[in-house]
Amino acid sequence: MPQISKKDRMKDFVTFGQKMDTFGWTMDITAHDRILVGGPGMVKGRVIQYTDIRKTPQLILPENESSKHNGDMKFFNFGYGIASGKFISENISYAISTPYGNNGVGQLLFYDENGKYEGKIMDSKSRLGTLFGAVLCTVKLTNKQDSLFVGAPTYVPEDTSDADVGAVHIYMMKNKFQLTKTIKGTHVGGRFGSAIVNLGDIDLDQRDGPLRRLLFLTTDVAIAAPFENDGKGAVYIYTARNIFADKMSVEYTQKVHPIAVTTRSFGLSLTAMQDHDGNGCNELAIGAPETNEVFMLRCFPSxxxxxxxxxxxxxxxxxxxxxxxxxxxxxxxxxxxxxxxxxxxxxxxxxxxxxxxxxxxxxxxxxxxxxxxxxxxxxxxxxxxxxxxxxxxxxxxxxxxxxxxxxxxxxxxxxxxxxxxxxxxxxxxxxxxxxxRVSDCNFAYCVPNIQTITSTSFTSPYIVGSTDTENINLSMINSGETAYNACLRVRVSSARVLLAPGCTRDEHDLICEPGTPLKQNATWADIVFPFQNIPNIMLETKFLTNRDKKINITINTYNHCENETDKITEELVIELQNDLTNLVLTSEAIPAEVVNISYINLDTEISHFYTCGFLQRKNKEKLIDLKKDVRRQSMRRTMLLRESMRSAQAREGSSAPDDQNKLLEVDNKENPTDL
The missing domain is CATH 2.60.40.1460 (Integrin domains. Chain A, domain 2)
Structure with missing residues (x-):
């Protein structure tokens, strides 16, 4: 690798603060064996990319982004964290952090392998000064794009006045590269997220969930909180399965404490070791720089x-x-x-x-x-x-x-x-x-004889719109040997099932089971278990229309629920009728009087308002109230229209030619039309 001389360090810079004194603060080796080296302390910071150590490296500066999009804004500590991976597409991108951004808010800037700017992510939802991006780690959580773990060790929840709790934000590709989950620290001053390392499969279980072949990979991640527990520190290990679990907080698999009581800053640095002892799983080296110690967490095969x-x-x-x-x-x-x-x-x-x-x-x-x-x-x-x-x-x-x-x-x-x-x-x-359950039958195979008694609350014929709900009542009677797994399968067409206690659903049917054996000469009503009630299926009927002609109900009774051939089928047909004798159609013109239309108010809105509904015979007095309500609405709109016309005429004056005045009569139909 070419050496950087003192002359090179002073090139194009004039002050001490602009020297490359932080060169090597962070490093990353990409999948294409390119070396990225960060120097965040060089004024705004910089990153150098080596594609060949024998050649001059490429300089990546934040100006590539700011000059095009943000004018003269400066990014502080650019290069504090570096990670590479297939975050956005199948091509490798570089994620480079600037924990203070250009206004105190941490940012991640993304570049392609040629150093071309691709986009950015801002920590806009957190407080200032969280050190967002102090640590970056690429993790393969799914079979798709890489995920990015972003450490914010001085993060503080919005609802507290604590300090330096710390957090790790997880970004994944879901339509776009976005924040998916945040793992928050639990100890004030612990600085959770100060170090993050991808361990691969540390326990080598090669399983991170039942959908592993479709989604989850075998990945374990270690995250350090080096200053919790009065500065002693701790390291937390997470699996992909725990990260993806549908819970409010992410549970860790293991928490590692230092052995010695004198150890300080345990976990400030973390390094994954590739199967140090040859048992097939990776080890973890844990640094405690304040006490000059390094610990090795050895793992057991799983x-x-x-x-x-x-x-x-x-x-x-x-x-x-x-x-x-x-x-x-x-x-x-x-x-x-x-x-x-x-x-x-x-x-x-x-x-x-x-x-x-x-x-x-x-x-x-x-x-x-x-x-x-x-x-x-x-x-x-x-x-x-x-x-x-x-x-x-x-x-x-x-x-x-x-x-x-x-x-x-x-x-x-x-x-x-x-x-x-x-x-x-x-x-x-x-x-x-x-x-x-143990059989009490006389032969090798129990022979129950189940019959189902069915009744409904429907009238015959049923008048559409007469009720909102109707019920189907079922009862099972066994005249044979004990039925250990009898069941009913109920299918209903045209009406939606609202409630079916004691029953479950599959794709097409309701499956109703007693839940306990039905002995000889017993009915479902004789079962004393309080949670096993006789099925009372409630159907929703208020949305039936004149297009619906009937409701079909199919009930299959099984002596043995797993035997599809041993069944008795009963068909119920509920005939539907439509009663239009009480259908009322009420109309009202808006506005409800003659309206003069001229070139001044050609945009005047004229409409006809219809109200349609059923009225019960015993409540026909509601028709009068309906007429009055429609009339009140019409008068109110008429008044508003008059005010609008007066305002328009006042603005335009009264110079409109008489021959341009067009009169449009709108008849006021006060009498409703009964069908």
């Missing part, structure tokens, strides 16, 4: 777990199985690529909840065991036997089985670091709750 149960169908059993059943408690593990020898002991706990059901192996309703994981096996299942109830009065209660997995020996609590020991990814599914 295993993704998925806990689930394989349950039998207890409505299909042999007589020899009536008093017990067996299910499988399973654990699925996904391992990282490194290390080759991985160590993890998983403690599995299984609980059963029912008044009379219990495990065969134990009496307290809890089973625990340890699975030792290894790369040769990814799925671990154990058979667990359950004794089923004999009490017919309580057997209808669901049997609940809860399965939980956790790390048996957490390596992070050990004083000796073992690079082969793994931890459980925070994105794992480590808890599963399953429900099932």
């Amino acid at each position: 295993i993704h777990l998925n806990v689930y149960s394989k349950l039998p169908n207890l409505q299909i059993r042999n007589r020899t199985e009536k008093d017990q059943f067996t299910f499988k408690a399973c654990l699925e593990a996904k391992f990282p690529k490194k290390p080759q020898q991985i160590v993890a002991d998983i403690l599995v706990t299984v609980n059963i909840m029912h008044p009379s059901v219990k495990f065969k192996q134990t009496k307290n309703g809890v089973i625990t065991y340890v699975e030792k994981l290894n790369r040769n096996n990814s799925v671990y299942c154990r058979d667990i036997q359950v004794l089923t109830p004999l009490d017919k009065n309580i057997e209808l209660y669901p049997i609940q089985i809860a399965t939980k997995a956790e790390l048996s020996n957490d390596p992070s609590l050990s004083e000796i670091f073992d690079a082969n020991r793994a931890v459980v990814s925070e994105h794992s599914t480590i808890f599963a709750l399953d429900k099932l």
Whole structure:
């Protein structure tokens, strides 16, 4: 790299403050191996770009922007922060910060790889002096453009009088490059956002959400608050999944404190280290310059777990199985690529909840065991036997089985670091709750016989506009064996469903289920559970029109909801009629008198006002009130029109020729027309 001599430093400058004494304050190496070096202390600041270290570098000055768009305005500390990435398009852009801008408000100026100005972002929503852009960090949060983390370590919330709380603003491309979320510090004087570093996937779980293949990438970010906790400092680690979570504040995955009580400014500098110990995940170097210390946060490989149960169908059993059943408690593990020898002991706990059901192996309703994981096996299942109830009065209660997995020996609590020991990814599914019911039927398969009784509040025929809502009432009666998963599917045309308690919706139908088994000779009304009411479906009818001729209601009754062929279908047709005997059309001319129109007031507005509506027979006196109301509106508009015409004539004088006067008569129709 060419050396900058004293002569070069003094070139074109005359004062000490204009020397390149801050050259190297910040640096960035782009994806195309270009080197950007900032010098924010050189009067307004500057950035130098090296495309080839053997050649003269290119100088990027804020004048490139200010000369074209802002006249002689000066940007202070230009080059304080530098980051490069595909922020705006598929081409690389340079983000260069000026924390004080040209008026005390921090700004980010964007340039292409040739140093051409592309645009800017201002911290216009924060108070002055937040050091907006003191730190810039490029992070790949999505499969699309890069995101930009912008540190503002002296940020203070608008509603407080605190100082130096700090914040990190996250900018992403969403139609345009814009502020998406802000992570705020929580400690006064902590200066959260003084250092930011992209760690890649520090825990190597390679999963940052269920939509990872579509959107989220495996990215972890470390943000420092080096002066919180009375100046000792702390470092927070965030994942892309937490950043994108739909919550008011962003939750951190881990908070790191210094070990020594004498450490100061812990986290003022951060550097990601690429897999220092060869276990497949990155480490983090944390600087504490006030006490001349550097710490290394070592990481453990992460295993993704998925806990689930394989349950039998207890409505299909042999007589020899009536008093017990067996299910499988399973654990699925996904391992990282490194290390080759991985160590993890998983403690599995299984609980059963029912008044009379219990495990065969134990009496307290809890089973625990340890699975030792290894790369040769990814799925671990154990058979667990359950004794089923004999009490017919309580057997209808669901049997609940809860399965939980956790790390048996957490390596992070050990004083000796073992690079082969793994931890459980925070994105794992480590808890599963399953429900099932025991059959009391005489044969292997229960044979219920469900009938549905349907009634509605519609009149026959139904007069359109006579009511705002109508109801459909449903009741289920079982004359066969116990129905464990009976249901109704209801489809309604022409009218909108307003309310359907106890029912859920799919794309076309309402699905109504009792929620608990329906025993022989029982009706849905006999179910004592207060949250399982008989379906009372409310339909909205006030928006029906004369174009609607009928309402079709289809009700499918299923003995077994999952069996599409085992159903009884009932069709209801509600015929609609339109009653026009009470339809009233009222008209009123505005203005309601003869109007003289001349060249002076050719812009006079003349209109005819119609009112249409239904009146109940018993309330025909409302027709008189309607006429009076229309008449009052007409008179008011007439008065306003007269005033407007007088004003126009006063301005123009009375010199209008008589032959140019045109008279237009507007008849006042006081009598309404009844249809």
